[in-house]
Every structure is written in C-alpha cells, then in structure tokens.
Amino acid sequence: MTPPTLYLFGSAAPPLFDVAKVIEAAQADGWDVCLGLTSTAARWLEGSLDGLAVLTGHPVRSAYALPGEADVWPGADVILFAPATFNSINSWALGLTPDFVLGVAAEAIGDGVPTVTVPCVSAAHARHRQLERSIVELREQGVTVLHGEDAFTPDAATDQPWDTALAAAKWRLTGAA
Template sequence: MRTLYLFGSAAPPVFEVAEAVEDAQARGWDVCLGLTPTAARWLEADLPALKELTGHPVRSEYKVPGEPDVWPPADVILFAPATFNTVNHWALGLTDRFVVGVVAEGIGKRIPIVAMPCVNAAYVQHPAFDRSVETLRGAGVTVLYGERGFVPNQPGERRPYPWHLALDAVTTTARHPEPPAGA
C-alpha cells in the first residue's frame, strides 16, 4: 500500500481532517497524520481517534535523535491546510516545526509534495506570500492556489475547503511528480 503523509496547520479546515483521512484511505492510501503544534492543540481531544483511524501515531514534534521512526516512508506528502505562516516558513527553510522540516527535507529527497494553502484575502496582499508560493513551485512542489486550487476568502468568511482537489492532485503528483524548475 502507498503511504501518504497528510500534514495540516492551524486553519479551520483542519477540523475536517478525519474526513480527509477517510477519503484518502478510500483512495488506497495508508495515511500518516502530522500537525503543527497549534493544530495539534486544536485537535487535542480528537488525537486518540485520529491515531486509531490512521493506525499510526499523530505527530507534531520531532523525534529524539536515535529513536526509530514510527511511520513508513512517504510515497507522497500533502500539506493541507497550509497557513500563511506555514507557507512562508517552508519557503524560507525555517524548520522549527516538525511538519515543515519534513516537507523541506522532502524537496531534497524528491518526494512528490502537494500543498494547498488556506489563507484569507488580507494575508495574500503581503508580498512575502506570492514569493513563497513561487519559491515552493520552483522547488517542484505542486501548490494548489488560485483558479484550480484554494481561492482566498475574505477575513472571517467561511467557504468549503476543496479537499477533493488536494486528494486528486496527490494521486496525479504521485504518478507524475513535478521536477524543480531548471531541472
């Protein structure tokens, strides 16, 4: 069975992660769930059920050096929802968060990676965001942002998060990973 690392940061769609896990499993993926520390705190009461659902520990912290890895190797990684903070940290190579460290290293390991932001229209006005999206795309990450992905909403506005687009892209990207720009 192919392994999907599903990573999420603290944006409202993270509360729907169990449904995303079930959808991915129905598509044939063994899912390992990783969360930013804040997302893990938001889902704290659900973590035992998420561990049972995935069959793997839910991780939000780095393991101690020398400890065995509790997850199988990833065939593909999906980072959704990816917040403004997460996208910018990742593009800058700031790996103080476990999930950001894994995707940053995943670029170098050439693991196919899909990211779908969840940011509002005010955040995307900051010039760092577009630069970060372009940096990640240039590194070979499939970033689902804009017309065929996540379209920013107004601050405080809630629209359905397009999980299906992210999971469709996982399947496509796992078969045909995007090479980094210039490769």
C-alpha cells in the same frame, strides 16, 4: 501489495477540522495515511488525536522523535500539506523549520518526495506580497501549490478543495488522477 503512504500535514486553519473525513477519503482511495500537525494544529485537535491515531493506524505526530527512538512511520510516497497557513508557507519557502511538519516538508524537497500543498490564508495575507513570492519559490522547487481559482480562495476561508488536493497527490505519485 503495500498501499502507498501519504503524509497528510496540516496547519491551524479552519479546514483542519475536516481532517478525519480527508483521512477516510484517502484511505478509500488506497492510501496508508500518516497525520502530522504543526504544534498549534495539534493543540486545536488535542481532544481528537487518539481517535485520529486509531483511524490512521499510526501515531499523530507534531514533534520529532528523540535521538535513538525508532521512526514510527513508513516512508512517504507523497506529502499533502493542507491546510497550510501563511506562516507555514512562508517558513517552508524560506527553509525555516521550527517544527516537525515544516522540517519534514523541507527535507521532502531535497529528497525528491512528491509534495502538494494548499495554502489557506486570510484575504489580507493573500494580498501580502511575500505569499506570492513563497508560492513561486515552492513551485520552482517542485512543490505542486494549489492556489487560485481552481483551489483555495480566501473568500471561502472554510472551504478546502480536498478532492482536488487528494487527486493532485495521486497524480504526483502515479501521473493519473
């Protein structure tokens, strides 16, 4: 049986540095993981990209394939976008797709691909009213947004609820944790 494919997307925020552990945890739970990064996140992890590609068995992507190039990833069964920065959450909710990760995440809504996100924002950004508007918009479009007491809180900016996020992705696929 082919394992389900998890697209793990990340923006440039401190929890991104845990991505190898997250990939390993997802793989231990039976996922085939494909890692996609915003362009800034890819710069943050530049020295680790080859190792992350070996770990996942897929190229790490931060850009679309060129016209005529074959897609190198299997189709997504679920997308987990974490960490998702203030800029990423707002761009996504507004349908702005300046890069590969946001473009695929936006298409996922239209294609009905189950999607989970965990915003990772500063306390100042958390108080900006556009963040709540964007969270509401994404939720109304079917995205599971883990934000609040049981998920990410700005007071713990380096703590990402990875176990909760992976469980939510599994639940979105199977209906069971």
